[in-house]
Amino acid sequence: METLSLEQYGVVYNMFSFTIASMLGAFAFFILARERVAPKYRISLIVSAIVVGIAGYHYFRIMGSWEHATEYVNGAYSFNVDLFNDAYRYVDWLLTVPLLLAELILVMGLSRQKSEGLLTKLIIAATAMIVLGYPGEGAAEASSIILWGVLSSIPFAYILYILWGEVGQVIDEQGGRVGLLLKNARWLLLATWGFYPITYALPLLGADVGLIGMQIGYAIADVLAKAGFGVLIYIIARNKSDNDGYSLEIA
Amino acid sequence: METLSLEQYGVVYNMFSFTIASMLGAFAFFILARERVAPKYRISLIVSAIVVGIAGYHYFRIMGSWEHATEYVNGAYSFNVDLFNDAYRYVDWLLTVPLLLAELILVMGLSRQKSEGLLTKLIIAATAMIVLGYPGEGAAEASSIILWGVLSSIPFAYILYILWGEVGQVIDEQGGRVGLLLKNARWLLLATWGFYPITYALPLLGADVGLIGMQIGYAIADVLAKAGFGVLIYIIARNKSDNDGYSLEIA
Numbered sequence: 001m002e003t004l005s006l007e008q009y010g011v012v013y014n015m016f017s018f019t020i021a022s023m024l025g026a027f028a029f030f031i032l033a034r035e036r037v038a039p040k041y042r043i044s045l046i047v048s049a050i051v052v053g054i055a056g057y058h059y060f061r062i063m064g065s066w067e068h069a070t071e072y073v074n075g076a077y078s079f080n081v082d083l084f085n086d087a088y089r090y091v092d093w094l095l096t097v098p099l100l101l102a103e104l105i106l107v108m109g110l111s112r113q114k115s116e117g118l119l120t121k122l123i124i125a126a127t128a129m130i131v132l133g134y135p136g137e138g139a140a141e142a143s144s145i146i147l148w149g150v151l152s153s154i155p156f157a158y159i160l161y162i163l164w165g166e167v168g169q170v171i172d173e174q175g176g177r178v179g180l181l182l183k184n185a186r187w188l189l190l191a192t193w194g195f196y197p198i199t200y201a202l203p204l205l206g207a208d209v210g211l212i213g214m215q216i217g218y219a220i221a222d223v224l225a226k227a228g229f230g231v232l233i234y235i236i237a238r239n240k241s242d243n244d245g246y247s248l249e250i251a
Numbered sequence: 252m253e254t255l256s257l258e259q260y261g262v263v264y265n266m267f268s269f270t271i272a273s274m275l276g277a278f279a280f281f282i283l284a285r286e287r288v289a290p291k292y293r294i295s296l297i298v299s300a301i302v303v304g305i306a307g308y309h310y311f312r313i314m315g316s317w318e319h320a321t322e323y324v325n326g327a328y329s330f331n332v333d334l335f336n337d338a339y340r341y342v343d344w345l346l347t348v349p350l351l352l353a354e355l356i357l358v359m360g361l362s363r364q365k366s367e368g369l370l371t372k373l374i375i376a377a378t379a380m381i382v383l384g385y386p387g388e389g390a391a392e393a394s395s396i397i398l399w400g401v402l403s404s405i406p407f408a409y410i411l412y413i414l415w416g417e418v419g420q421v422i423d424e425q426g427g428r429v430g431l432l433l434k435n436a437r438w439l440l441l442a443t444w445g446f447y448p449i450t451y452a453l454p455l456l457g458a459d460v461g462l463i464g465m466q467i468g469y470a471i472a473d474v475l476a477k478a479g480f481g482v483l484i485y486i487i488a489r490n491k492s493d494n495d496g497y498s499l500e501i502a
Contacts, residue, residue, distance in 0.1 A: 031283065034283075038501055039286075039287075039499040039500075039501075040499045040500060040501075042286070042287070043284070043287065046279075046280065046283045046284060049279060049283065050276045050279050050280055053275065053276060053279055054272050054275070054276045057271070057272055057275060058268075058272065061268060082257055082323070082326060083323060085261065085264065085265070087261060087265045088265070088268060090265075091265050091268055091269045091272065092272070094269070095269070095272055095273065095276060244501055245501060246501050
């Protein structure tokens with residue numbers, strides 16, 4: 001039974017609430033902003049909406065679990081780790097990580113054949129990456145952490161190989177401002193996803209990431225990787241719609 | 252009174268949550284993706300949305316019942332089977348199974364007469380199948396399990412007879428990629444529905460399926476049979492819209 005100060009309890013609680021507000025706001029935005037991009041690109045905004053919707057649902061659950069696991073006693077909070085369900089995050093990633101990759105591919109407006117080929121590879125690899133990471137999360141022995149970490153890194157490496165290889169070629173063909181934005185989106189994915197394996201591996205280095213730091217870090221990474229990434233996808237879709245001659249001006 | 256470890260409790264809890272997230276995500280998708288298929292096929296996406304909406308509601312109920320039936324005591328969970336309401340599943344099937352068959356028929360875009368004829372037969376048979384299975388579920392005597400199992404199998408056999416006979420002819424006429432996808436949808440129905448009678452019959456063979464295995468199995472089957480099936484129906488509707496000349500490109 002750990003004891004949390006009022007400030008420690010509050011900062012995690014408020015980060016969860018910040019994340020819920022961001023996800024719900026983003027959900028409304030992606031649905032409403034669909035009409036501002038050409039029909040062809042709306043599917044990427046629909047997928048963005050579903051990603052932040054699912055993430056918002058999970059943060060409601062995580063916040064409920066946080067309240068359930070903590071109890072106010074004489075000016076501080078006792079925390080029962082048994083009652084705090086962190087596995088929601090894995091359930092969330094299982095659904096949202098393949099969908100984030102789908103957003104990136106769908107906004108490119110490729111031929112159906114090219115699109116389906118890339119989506120199939122990336123979705124299978126993303127699912128394998130999440131499933132293989134789960135047994136190592138919170139494992140007691142270093143050997144388990146390393147084993148599952150390495151296994152999970154194989155599909156991750158494959159995803160990077162596809163994103164910088166086959167997808168990279170497509171991005172180069174798109175060129176101009178759209179090409180630049182697509183490269184930014186790819187970097188945002190790598191930077192925000194990079195947070196997760198680092199947090200996963202820190203216990204190996206003897207570092208006590210700490211409950212508080214981990215919850216804050218995951219929340220920030222989730223807002224950037226889902227709501228932030230979705231906004232970037234929207235900007236790409238707007239630019240491509242402009243290029244295709246889809247005008248918002250009155251004729 | 253059974254005792255569940257934290258892991259056993261958690262894996263069921265997280266599977267329920269995964270199912271809710273999948274159903275809610277699919278609900279948003281089917282509603283938003285309607286505009287991407289020709290008006291004629293939108294009814295099949297509307298029905299898909301209703302199916303996953305109803306399933307999501309029932310999983311909220313099942314999850315609540317799971318929380319109600321379990322109690323955290325000193326690092327483990329006690330489970331009171333009397334308080335766990337599994338009958339939600341039958342209520343769910345009573346509504347969703349006829350609607351799943353309706354999705355398959357409606358996406359074909361048949362003449363109203365042909366469509367109504369098939370729907371009437373399939374919906375009546377599906378309702379009879381679910382109603383007749385209920386008294387045998389969890390029955391104590393083998394004779395009851397067998398009696399209701401056999402009675403319930405009669406409309407199931409009739410559904411297969413229609414799907415591979417009359418519906419099979421229509422699928423053959425559609426041909427090409429759409430025909431292939433329709434055959435896949437039919438197989439997905441059979442494969443996921445096949446899970447239910449197997450779970451039903453296992454107690455007869457003396458097999459203890461076990462609470463945990465059954466809940467996980469049902470959840471996976473439900474996600475595939477409802478959200479997964481709906482996505483397949485959407486892909487069929489998109490293909491048929493393309494074939495009919497309904498374009499998402501700017502003219």
